Amino acid sequence: MRQIVLISGHICVGKSSLAKSLEKRFGYHLIRSSGAIKELKRERPSLGRLELQDAGDELDRDSNHKWLLDFVIEQMKSVDPSRPVVVDNVRNSTQLRAFREQHDFETIHVHLYANNEILEARYAAKQGENPKEKDIAYPDADLIKNEDEIRYFQNDADVRIFTGRSDQEDVLVRVAAHLGLYPPGDIRTVDVIVGGQYGSEGKGHVAGYLAREYDVLVRVGGPNAGHTVSSALGVITYHQLPSGAEDTDAKLLLGPGMTIRVPALLKEIELRKVTPERLFIDPQAMIIEQEDIEEEQALVKGISSTGQGGGAAAARRIMGRNPDRRGSCLFGKTPPRVRLARDVEELRPYVGEGPIYRGSTVARLEEAYRRGDSILLEGTQGSGLSLFHGLYPHVTSRDTNVAGCLAEAGISPSRVRKILMVVRYTPIRVANSVNGNTSGLLKHEVTFEEVADQAGIDANEVKESEKTSTTRRDRRVGWFEWEQFRKACALNAPTDIVLTFADYISAENRSARRFDQLPGKTIKFIEELETVAQAPVSLVNIRFPREASERFDLRTLIDRRNWTTQKRLKEAASFMR
Incomplete structure (x- = not known):
């Protein structure tokens, strides 16, 4: 049965980063709800963040909150049946319930959360990268306006991850483990x-x-x-x-x-x-340098070493950890930096x-x-x-x-x-x-x-x-x-x-x-x-x-x-x- 991962959470909690990582690392087919809105509202070519929210609200009203489900089902028709899907993101409980009522695929809900102070700081940093959004306050930019929705997501989630002390890689590891994406340690191949x-x-x-x-x-x-x-x-x-x-x-x-x-x-x-x-x-x-080969010539004469520089390079790798020293004490001159x-x-x-x-x-x-x-x-x-x-x-x-x-x-x-x-x-x-x-x-x-x-x-x-x-x-x-x-x-x-x-x-x-x-x-x-x-x-x-x-x-x-x-x-x- 095909797996569909739905991601929910406030803005700047890490939803898009997680979705992209699942796509890149584990081959998930990524569907963005913002992309779906733009495709369904082609008559409005340039939608900003607030316009996207309004268009999404309109689609919810017109479809009884089923537009995202319908879009995902249509997209899956052209995707390999064995390939899992990740949806970035579901914005309300009614959308989520529409997916839960479908039994043709396995729905897994991943909810990400963090403290408001952390989220607002992340948003402020992101605003600096996008001048078009500098005047949009955090509460206005956030898709989830109602805390009742957040409580619903918290209770419904199959996987719930706090991202306040985790970077993108840490979040991916935890979610991937919950999704069973890592092979058991006893697989001997x-x-x-x-x-x-x-x-x-x-x-x-x-x-x-x-x-x-x-x-x-x-x-x-x-x-x-x-x-x-x-x-x-x-x-x-x-x-x-x-x-x-x-x-x-x-x-x-x-x-x-x-x-x-x-x-x-x-x-x-x-x-x-x-x-x-x-x-x-x-x-x-580790890279072998010409100096490593020269350093080993004494070993060629001494113990018939091949003299290819591997030992000297390994020694430099160990001794080169000190940034003030940069190399191995074996060298009579300043050693080459470790590459x-x-x-x-x-x-x-x-x-x-x-x-x-x-x-x-x-x-x-x-x-x-x-x-x-x-x-x-x-x-x-x-x-x-x-x-x-x-x-x-x-x-x-x-x-x-x-x-x-x-x-x-x-x-x-x-x-x-x-x-x-x-x-x-x-x-x-x-x-x-x-x-x-x-x-x-x-x-x-x-x-x-x-x-x-x-x-x-x-x-x-x-x-x-x-x-x-x-x-x-x-x-x-x-x-x-x-x-x-x-x-x-x-x-x-x-x-x-x-x-x-x-x-x-x-x-x-x-x-x-x-x-x-x-x-x-x-x-x-x-x-x-x-x-x-x-x-x-x-x-x-x-x-x-x-x-x-x-x-x-x-x-x-x-x-x-x-x-x-x-x-x-x-x-x-x-x-x-």
């Missing part, structure tokens, strides 16, 4: 992909494979993590956009925890043909104009929860590189586990449905620094020649493909670390494990298209993963297409999932109609 080792597990390829099943793709992290996707479009490396962005029409969100390199992001947006209609960047996302996405002119199409911009990631996600959208959050790097849980100092600048990724995106753990943790048979780290300093512990370090020899694949092919996605630096490799894997499971509690680089177990895996075609050695390893993780291995990556000829066969993942997404279910239901 978010699936998360995280790395279970030291990064480069193949998260991007997995995210790209799954992307088409989701309505919204969310990315956290920074440009230091390159996520490579193999698809019909070729081999694509995503640095700051969600993986699979070019292969899907999903909405794309970059959360407030992102650290953004503006020139690189703009180039990626252009290259992937992403429009502002699809991409939203949170106004609070967020909202401060960058080139990002304006994706961020919006202040003060409210195009909203926030949290607000966008609430809209998605309300629609029942399927949401995929793509994490960054790997559990073993977590600033808090990795082996310091060979860590990155953020928490890379599921809790950290959710915090950066603005997603409650209660929204999470599935946690997919990606691991590879042979964990890797970036090569040691040019100074010979280690990039971090690999418990069972071996050479790529040894890996290739035991798998039965070409060593040169392996070495060439095992370079970092962003900096194209060599990597170190080791055999699987079960202790580290169990710690990652404890930190992330995955519902599903994804095994990648299965061809490093055996070259035979490259030709497998079903689970039962995998050799016994691989199946045994998968069973051991499931035992330690206490979660199923739901996806198995058998190879990564690296040659142009391989693009004709993109079946690189054996999909064993016993679940799907709401988007896929909706699509299936539409086919069955």
Whole structure:
């Protein structure tokens, strides 16, 4: 049944602001009683405030107070039946009763009120903005002349809100909650992909494979993590956009925890043909400056950091809260001022104009929860590189586990449905620094020649493909670390494990298209993963297409999932109609 919200209250109580907010934020069809009067009294083209009141009184007399109801019913004929309506406003009890007597729709009466002193002060401020009304006193301008009408509204109201200590946003939140417009906290529509080792597990390829099943793709992290996707479009490396962005029409969100390199992001947006209609960047996302990259060069030499500036930018964001200091104590010179996405002119199409911009990631996600959208959050790097849980100092600048990724995106753990943790048979780290300093512990370090020899694949092919996605630096490799894997499971509690680089177990895996075609050695390893993780291995990556000829066969993942997404279910239901 269609919902009609009727708003009542004295002038300057906030009726029009509420109605416009319901229209903008929640998609209500807005009908203004003043607009209805002007349309019904077309023979009087320019009606001022007092003339509108007189015309409304005349319509009330001629229609027995039913003109507004009749106008709304006529307007609804051309509005989508599923779209709710808000009426700004009902002016007397007889109009309200006319709506109450109709049972073809659900009528909800919202009454706003405030003290007379507050209302008169608001009106005086508004008079200053409109010279035409400067001589109209508050009592004359107010539509409701009779306090009996106000008492009737007070008693009849389904929702009654005092606006004297609330601004427009506060009033909207309270009314929207009463109207049931916010999704319950137990609606779980978010699936998360995280790395279970030291990064480069193949998260991007997995995210790209799954992307088409989701309505919204969310990315956290920074440009230091390159996520490579193999698809019909070729081999694509995503640095700051969600993986699979070019292969899907999903909405794309970059959360407030992102650290953004503006020139690189703009180039990626252009290259992937992403429009502002699809991409939203949170106004609070942090901007990486050239000075941040320069600041991190010592880390490149010290611990083989990628040196993309994300850590230095994060430090500036923390230290830059003091307006007298403006930056981080790490810099030997005056640091650049902190810039967020909202401060960058080139990002304006994706961020919006202040003060409210195009909203926030949290607000966008609430809209998605309300629609029942399927949401995929793509994490960054790997559990073993977590600033808090990795082996310091060979860590990155953020928490890379599921809790950290959710915090950066603005997603409650209660929204999470599935946690997919990606691991590879042979964990890797970036090569040691040019100074010979280690990039971090690999418990069972071996050479790529040894890996290739035991798998039965070409060593040169392996070495060439095992370079970092962003900096194209060599990597170190080791055999699987079960202790580290169990710690990652404890930190992330995955519902599903994804095994990648299965061809490093055996070259035979490259030709497998079903689970039962995998050799016994691989199946045994998968069973051991499931035992330690206490979660199923739901996806198995058998190879990564690296040659142009391989693009004709993109079946690189054996999909064993016993679940799907709401988007896929909706699509299936539409086919069955």
